[in-house]
Amino acid sequence: MDTPLLIIFTRNPEPGKVKTRLAAATGDAFALALYNRMRGITLKAALESGAELAVFYSDYLPENDCFLAPGIQAFLQEGDDLGSRMLHAFDKGFTEGYRRIALIGTDCPELTGETLRKAFALLNRHGAVIGPATDGGYYLIGMRDLLPDLFINREWSTSRVCNDALNILKQHGVDCALLQELSDIDTVEDLENFNSSRP
Numbered sequence: 539m540d541t542p543l544l545i546i547f548t549r550n551p552e553p554g555k556v557k558t559r560l561a562a563a564t565g566d567a568f569a570l571a572l573y574n575r576m577r578g579i580t581l582k583a584a585l586e587s588g589a590e591l592a593v594f595y596s597d598y599l600p601e602n603d604c605f606l607a608p609g610i611q612a613f614l615q616e617g618d619d620l621g622s623r624m625l626h627a628f629d630k631g632f633t634e635g636y637r638r639i640a641l642i643g644t645d646c647p648e649l650t651g652e653t654l655r656k657a658f659a660l661l662n663r664h665g666a667v668i669g670p671a672t673d674g675g676y677y678l679i680g681m682r683d684l685l686p687d688l689f690i691n692r693e694w695s696t697s698r699v700c701n702d703a704l705n706i707l708k709q710h711g712v713d714c715a716l717l718q719e720l721s722d723i724d725t726v727e728d729l730e731n732f733n734s735s736r737p
Contacts (some may be wrong), residue, residue: 586651
């Protein structure tokens with residue numbers, strides 16, 4: 539299948555269940571409002587990506603949501619941790635015949651359709667692509683072939699996530715391209731750093 543697939547991981551937007559580290563400093567209402575703004579930014583970028591879209595919800599499939607638009611597939615995340623859930627989503631996409639797949643979350647306020655289009659263009663020439671985040675994680679990971687080692691027995695929410703992924707790809711001989719580094723907002727410090735970096 540020539541058309542690429544963009545997988546979007548989102549939490550169901552409910553107070554007290556999103557951006558919990560940020561909410562601890564700012565309150566649930568602020569954290570939820572910010573999360574919904576970033577979901578809107580993510581959706582706009584995704585719709586401009588040129589890819590087919592599949593959104594994976596954390597807890598349940600809602601009756602109404604901004605991502606439930608015509609042409610967007612909706613699923614539940616499956617697995618015991620983030621890695622197993624990501625692995626399952628990628629496996630589903632490759633099983634359905636997609637040959638270029640990228641996965642993003644809804645935490646990156648700088649994400650654009652141009653960045654996503656670039657990611658898929660890079661996957662024409664490279665085995666994988668990663669968008670590094672300023673906190674040491676990544677806001678996007680894409681590949682042409684499933685590599686379970688990227689997701690199994692990994693430690694998440696650390697400053698080593700991106701480097702660990704790059705090392706695993708290197709060990710497996712997979713050529714990986716890098717996108718520009720972007721902000722990923724999970725804590726009040728992330729938000730302050732993002733705001734201070736804006737002109």
